[in-house]
Amino acid sequence: MLIKGVPASxxxxxxxxxxxxxxxxxxxxxxxxxxEIADEIKRYMDALSLTRGELIGIQKKVEKELGxxxxxxxxxxxxxxxxxxxxxxxxxxxEKENINAENAVAQVLEKIGMTFSxxxxxYLRERAQDFKDVGRRILKNLLGKQEETLANLADKVIIxxxxxxxxxxxxxDKKNVLGFATDVGGRTSHTAIMxxxxxxxxxxxxxxxxxxxESGERIVIDGHEGxxxxxxxxxxxxxxxxxxxxxxxxxxxxxKLRKAPAQTTDGHIxxxxxxxxxxxxxxxxxxxxxxxVGLYRTEFFFLNRSDIPSEEEQFQAYKxxxxxxxxxxxxxxxxxxxxxxxxxxxxxxxxxxxxxxxxAIRFCLAxxxxxxxxxxxxxxxxxxxxVSVMYPLISTLQELRQANKFLEEVKVELKKEKxxxxxxxxxxxxxxxxxxxxxxxxxxxxxxxxSIGTNDLIQYAMAVDRINEKIAYLYQPxxxxxxxxxxxxxxxxxxxxxxxxxxxxxxGDINLTLxxxxxxxxxxxxxxxxxxxxxxxxxxxxxxxxxKITEKAMSFDxxxxxxxxLKSVKEPLKLxxxxx
Amino acid sequence: MIEKNLKIKHxxxxxxxxxxxxxxxAAKFKSEIYLEKDGEKANGKSILEILSLALxxxxxxxxxxxxxxxxxxxxxxxxxxxxxxx
Numbered sequence: 076m077l078i079k080g081v082p083a084s085x086x087x088x089x090x091x092x093x094x095x096x097x098x099x100x101x102x103x104x105x106x107x108x109x110x111e112i113a114d115e116i117k118r119y120m121d122a123l124s125l126t127r128g129e130l131i132g133i134q135k136k137v138e139k140e141l142g143x144x145x146x147x148x149x150x151x152x153x154x155x156x157x158x159x160x161x162x163x164x165x166x167x168x169x170e171k172e173n174i175n176a177e178n179a180v181a182q183v184l185e186k187i188g189m190t191f192s193x194x195x196x197x198y199l200r201e202r203a204q205d206f207k208d209v210g211r212r213i214l215k216n217l218l219g220k221q222e223e224t225l226a227n228l229a230d231k232v233i234i235x236x237x238x239x240x241x242x243x244x245x246x247x248d249k250k251n252v253l254g255f256a257t258d259v260g261g262r263t264s265h266t267a268i269m270x271x272x273x274x275x276x277x278x279x280x281x282x283x284x285x286x287x288x289e290s291g292e293r294i295v296i297d298g299h300e301g302x303x304x305x306x307x308x309x310x311x312x313x314x315x316x317x318x319x320x321x322x323x324x325x326x327x328x329x330x331k332l333r334k335a336p337a338q339t340t341d342g343h344i345x346x347x348x349x350x351x352x353x354x355x356x357x358x359x360x361x362x363x364x365x366x367x368v369g370l371y372r373t374e375f376f377f378l379n380r381s382d383i384p385s386e387e388e389q390f391q392a393y394k395x396x397x398x399x400x401x402x403x404x405x406x407x408x409x410x411x412x413x414x415x416x417x418x419x420x421x422x423x424x425x426x427x428x429x430x431x432x433x434x435a436i437r438f439c440l441a442x443x444x445x446x447x448x449x450x451x452x453x454x455x456x457x458x459x460x461x462v463s464v465m466y467p468l469i470s471t472l473q474e475l476r477q478a479n480k481f482l483e484e485v486k487v488e489l490k491k492e493k494x495x496x497x498x499x500x501x502x503x504x505x506x507x508x509x510x511x512x513x514x515x516x517x518x519x520x521x522x523x524x525x526s527i528g529t530n531d532l533i534q535y536a537m538a539v540d541r542i543n544e545k546i547a548y549l550y551q552p553x554x555x556x557x558x559x560x561x562x563x564x565x566x567x568x569x570x571x572x573x574x575x576x577x578x579x580x581x582x583g584d585i586n587l588t589l590x591x592x593x594x595x596x597x598x599x600x601x602x603x604x605x606x607x608x609x610x611x612x613x614x615x616x617x618x619x620x621x622x623k624i625t626e627k628a629m630s631f632d633x634x635x636x637x638x639x640x641l642k643s644v645k646e647p648l649k650l651x652x653x654x655x
Numbered sequence: 656m657i658e659k660n661l662k663i664k665h666x667x668x669x670x671x672x673x674x675x676x677x678x679x680x681a682a683k684f685k686s687e688i689y690l691e692k693d694g695e696k697a698n699g700k701s702i703l704e705i706l707s708l709a710l711x712x713x714x715x716x717x718x719x720x721x722x723x724x725x726x727x728x729x730x731x732x733x734x735x736x737x738x739x740x741x
Contacts, residue, residue, distance in 0.1 A: 150675060151675060151702075154675050154678060154702045155702055155703065158701050158702050158703050159698060159700055159701045160698060160701035160703045160704050161701075161703060187703055187707070190707045191706075191707060206703070
């Protein structure tokens, strides 16, 4: 059975599934004789201490693994555990009803759970989950049950779960984990980020895969295509094993190019950079031969938490990334919330057209408190490396000016406070709207570089909702319209003497590398694992060839013709396997 | 026992993280501390009770403090609820 999901971390793996299913706890109910009440209360208090020890242990592990900047959910868990309401109410019930601790805890949990479910606030309702998690831990400890963990895996397995929490991956016996397959999640969910940092294949958003497979059954996951195959027939299995073998050979070959520049046969050089979400991912730069971070997304910080991250917390994360990357540069993109992702803490109204609504720089300009806090943190981090700042979703020159005005204000504040920052910090605008693209010449005069966010640009240029399957056919990266937009942006930048990067999905798509090269793009920023392949393509052609191919491709009147031409003229896969 | 009515100015209301800070602050005092909103009373030292009040920016609350260090406690709590920054 083949299930389609979202590719979260590349690679192909075949193995036995380990299905993580939450077990239902049966709560016993029995009377406690009066003279044993004190012992029962002690048993309850012991379970609380045991739980506290567990939580502190996991908290330390998670911190060690993901860095201090990872949202700390365990402090909240500990506060709930130590809560007088939980503790006293449970003890009260044990004493008054002469009943066992498990039953008393369950009663209290149910009551508090009811109160929470009535709250309208989305964020608080989500916290009800923390509360349930803590309650479950206490009950397990009372029942003397071992928590089902990934800490002791006997075999090498592929973890199949509804979703993986940081507490679960932190305890995971990593040497025995071959890959992840989860019911829910997207490219930025914890499971996906974890898999990429462990460089194991992962497919997320597989719907109900946990219901369709049992532990021990064989499963294939293809992290390139984003599919999982349960109990594959022999022929299918062989096909995947073959693909895996080819990829391994290719990887070995490309790894030799790690230190080589992305240079065409006639000496034209472009920079290949990495897109990252967590400061720790800076470690991947060296492994894949990235020349810096072309896009450091900062939304991750703001999601899954109850408050906005403080200046200090952001500063520490940006500083870490800047220092670790040095002497390579990093480009920090300011908050790009909205559209399909919003922080639970920011009470934002529901919109009919969120992608055309209050998002990214529009939101930041209306919330200088949040925006300036982030700019301060970025500026302060700028002395620790080569840092640039980039604004997302600029639609007009006026927005850019307003953002720059805030940046100047923050610089003045910092000067007054005698805090250091780099005077040379570069400013970039993301060109993702047709309005910015068509006025790129105006915007170019007031920034140091452009970065084209192609995912949004394609969506806005084609007026296609990326998520709507009925019109998915219109999402065409290689359409004449999109290509003309990119050309116009790059040319406008070059005329004003600034460089243009491309940082959307297409930057890592080897089918489009030649045309981006031919269009004159100066820098490509992508998921770091895609860098070696893109580099190989660039190294196998001359800039002259790429320009000619691009010119011809630009003359076609349909996406189909462009795509077919690009495939036929220089087959990317052949270039990949070509020996140097 | 002293009481005081005030409006929460804390930018994020009392969501989990600020609520956590509030609890830790309240725990420093010997006095009993309660917050009351719309007739519902919550123990200021219980994260569960405070969260279930769903206090937001602009909510009106009554702070009730009872104990030896009630004056200090009230002052500290007032400062926390009225501060705009974290």
